[in-house]
Amino acid sequence: MKIKILILNIALAGLLTMVLNACRKNQREVTDEEENKSFMAVFRHQGNTGKAGDPLASQVVNTNDMYLTWNGINGAAGYRLKMKVQSGSWDNPADILWDTIVGPDVLKITKEDLQYSTKHNFAIQTLSPLGEAYHSRWYGYGDGSHNDDRAEWETGERKGIPDVVSVGSVTETTMRVFFDLTVGSTDPTVLNPSFQYENGKFLIDEILVQPASVNRDLPSQTIKLTQEDKNRGFVDVSGLSPNSLYVVNGLNSKVPRYWDRLYNTSMVRMRGKIGDPVLISHVVDATNTWAQQNNACRIDTILNNFLFDNTLAEGTVFMLEAGKKYYIASSVVLAKGLTLKSNSPGVKAIVYMGLGYNAANNGSNANNFQLGRPAQAGEIGSITMGDVIFDNISFELPLAVNFFNQSLFPGKAINGNYFINQHSASMPFTCSRLEARNCNFQGMVRCWFRTQGSNRQVIENITVDNCLFHDAGMYDVNGRGYPFITGEAKSERTNIFNNVVIKNNSFVGISWDQLVRENANLAWASSVVWNVTIENNTFLNAFSVSNGRFLIQHQNPPANSKYTIKKNLFISVKAAGDSRDFFQSGMDFRTYRPGLSFDIADNYSTASKSANGAVTYFTSAEIFNNQAFSHTSRGAGFNGGALNVGGLEATKVVTGPTPIAPENLMVDPYPKGRKIGAAWDVNAHIYNVEGLKFKNTPEVLNHPIYTKGIGDPRWR
Known part of the structure; x- marks a missing residue:
């Protein structure tokens, strides 16, 4: 028995040796370059330290300078740093804007004079004294899906830029570059101090016309301005390429930093003949x-x-x-x-x-x-x-x-x-x-x-x-x-x-936040006026899944803005046993600047209950359960409807003298799925679109929704 066990153990040991040898043959040998590769340096920033507001971290300084700092690596021969703008590619040499090597004792550097209001990406590599094959991998090559390997900062905005340079008379191959050198306000809170002037005139000595990135291989033109050019106020540029995009700048070369030399920049596309x-x-x-x-x-x-x-x-x-x-x-x-x-x-x-x-x-x-x-x-x-x-x-x-x-x-x-x-x-x-x-x-x-x-x-x-x-x-x-x-x-x-015009459309079961929204409350420029027209649309169970889904949420419109909302049809409908609620909301205005006006009229909804009275679609006076168009403090009913062409009464969404149920108006307006309790069916947002056709019945043909042409005309 002992001999049999011994023989079995010897056999198992031999088998184990064969398996281990086979594993060794399949195991990839680590190369010398891999084994002795330098450790990777990384920039100090929140993504690596977990510290927000770290005063010693890499960061933008002086609006458009970039301060970079990183961890030192023992035995490093130095560090190589690269930079590009966000839209550039690390793989395209033309996109690399900075590529420099610093010594092993340098663990911080400031890259000065970067393009304003632009996201820049940075990368760093540890250099090995053993040679290129032993350099570390790059840190900073990551994209938006790999933020742990991404080093990106946005430079600040250059404020107080005067409108000096403009472009006109654009043809297929020529343009005229104008420059108005008259200084307006010299208040440093209005005019950036980097802009130099003498005797009430801005200093400018050069016009630079460069191809934009989309056609970067085209030649640039630099035009040195004479006193005669300055007195005339423009120069003509020729020899440009049709359909091409150019960047036009006026410069003052006396300013030491490049991005501060530039006045306002124009991007101009040349004309071209539209072919077949x-x-x-x-x-x-x-x-x-x-x-x-x-x-x-x-x-x-x-x-x-x-x-x-x-x-x-x-x-x-x-x-x-x-x-x-x-x-x-x-x-x-x-x-x-x-x-x-x-x-x-x-x-x-x-x-x-x-x-x-x-x-x-x-x-x-x-x-x-x-x-x-x-x-x-x-x-x-x-x-x-x-x-x-x-x-x-x-x-x-x-x-x-x-x-x-x-x-x-x-x-x-x-x-x-x-x-x-x-x-x-x-x-x-x-x-x-x-x-x-x-x-x-x-x-x-x-x-x-x-x-x-x-x-x-x-x-x-x-x-x-x-x-x-x-x-x-x-x-x-x-x-x-x-x-x-x-x-x-x-x-x-x-x-x-x-000038937004939304007309003759159908929004069926749509659950996006609102139809239109802009909540900013800025000191709008005098040129900014909003004009919104919403006309002859059908909204069926649209923007109503949860509360506060205002059709129009323009809380602080500019002065003289106008809203025209006419002949729209609003429908809330569900089958028996469907527990969904409808939260149709109208308007959300908070600021009524001078000149704001409304032209709201002839908006209709279907009935609040099913034809047999068994299903209730809405219980409010209008189909809107929250801040209807007629709302007197946040809608077009403000100040008793004084801002609306037809007054307060015209702002209301009506059903007509005899309300018509959705299922009597349309062939099949119901959603295909239901909400049962708190659970939504997978088809609760799906509709038989062709079923939205109007029925050919006396009730429909004689109803104001039909006779006045309310809603999307495709369903009639």
Whole structure:
């Protein structure tokens, strides 16, 4: 027996030896470079120390200088530091604005004279005395998804900049650069002390015309100003490239710091001849499984390349094949006016705002359009773009995950997507028109259009006409996200509500925060006036999942603003046994500046109860349970309705002499799912859109909702 056990132990030992030897063969040997690689230096900041407000941390100083400090590494031969602006790439040598090496005893440095109001990224590497192969890996290369390996700071704003330089007479190849050297106020609280002047005239000796980042390979022009030029007040610049974007600066070379030499900066796009519409042929990538499954053609690359293409003028029309499916696989930057439309007026093309799931398989791919863009190196001025128009397209995200339907997508996170989301670091911009007409929108969970950031934003016209919004929102249990059009003004010159027209649309089951919102209370520039028109829209169970979802939340509008709200139809409806409540809210105004006016009339709602009286939809006097249009302190009923064209009575949303129940007005207005107790059904936000057609009955045909043409005309 002992012999058998001994033999068994010997066999097991031999087997174990074979296994260990096999493991050693499969185990990768650590290289000398890896074993002796230098430790990584990291910048001292809150992300690494956990200390907020650390006075010894890396930080912006003197408004546009960057103080950097880092941990020392024993045996280091030195440290290499790099810098770029946020929008640049570490992989593109042209984007690296600073690349320097310091000795091993240097553990802090101040990089002076950086571009104002710009996010800068920094990276550091420990250098080894053993050579390049032994240098540490870089710290600071992380992106927004890897904040632990990210070192980013934003320089301060350069205030008190006088408007000295302007551009006019722009052609395809020439421009005229004007300069008004007259000094106004010299008060240091108004005029930045870096601007020099003599005898009431600003000092300027140079005009610099440089290509913007989107066409950076074009040549620059430097024009030394003569006294004759200064007396004349302008110089002409020629030899420029059609359709190209240029940065125009006036400089005073006597100022030692470069970014303080510059007066106000202008970004100018040259004119160009708009050619024939560009048809994006429906070609499906044979290597993309999701594209193949959906028979969808990718278009974001084409649209993003348009920004850099000097052969295509601003205003180019891109056509999609009617009835065909397209998709975007990355955000599309809108910084050059264009039109995207179906090539057949009667048939919509379909654009998916993403396809499939991400690499981690924990969320659906969802992308946005991005209005404006961050500054590249040297771009401190504003950008002006022409019309951005979407026409006759159905924008969809079929795999959008929201709070209600997330059980249908196990393991997938709720989407935080938009149709248009402005980058937080976008340059100041002016857009002549943002327009969506004859479009459908589905699957935008967070909101339709959001602005953000500290820089000025001006959109001269926003028009949303004959569009359908459904199966969107539900970002959380309260349905919140952002408003349909979200303002976030940080500048008194920001104005995205200059002329907003929302007409002939249907918002079906939408649960975004509000329809329009801007709560900033600034000393608005005299040029800032808001004009909002909301007319002939149908709101069915829209903006009403939880309380305080004001249709209009403009708490502090500028003087002389005007609101026209006419012939809209409001519907609250649910089936028997559905426990959802409706919290339809009207207006939220807090400041009534001189000249504010309203033109509100002929807004209707369906009945407060079901046709059989068994289901109550709302119990308030109007369909609004909170701050109706007629509210006398926070609505258009202020001062007894004196600010409204038709007085207080016209501000009220009425049902007509004989209220009509939603189910009597429409073929099938009910949501497909219900709320049972506190639990929402996965289809509680889904509707049979075609069921919203009006019934052809005497009750409907004789009701004021029909005879006066109330609501979205598509349902009549």
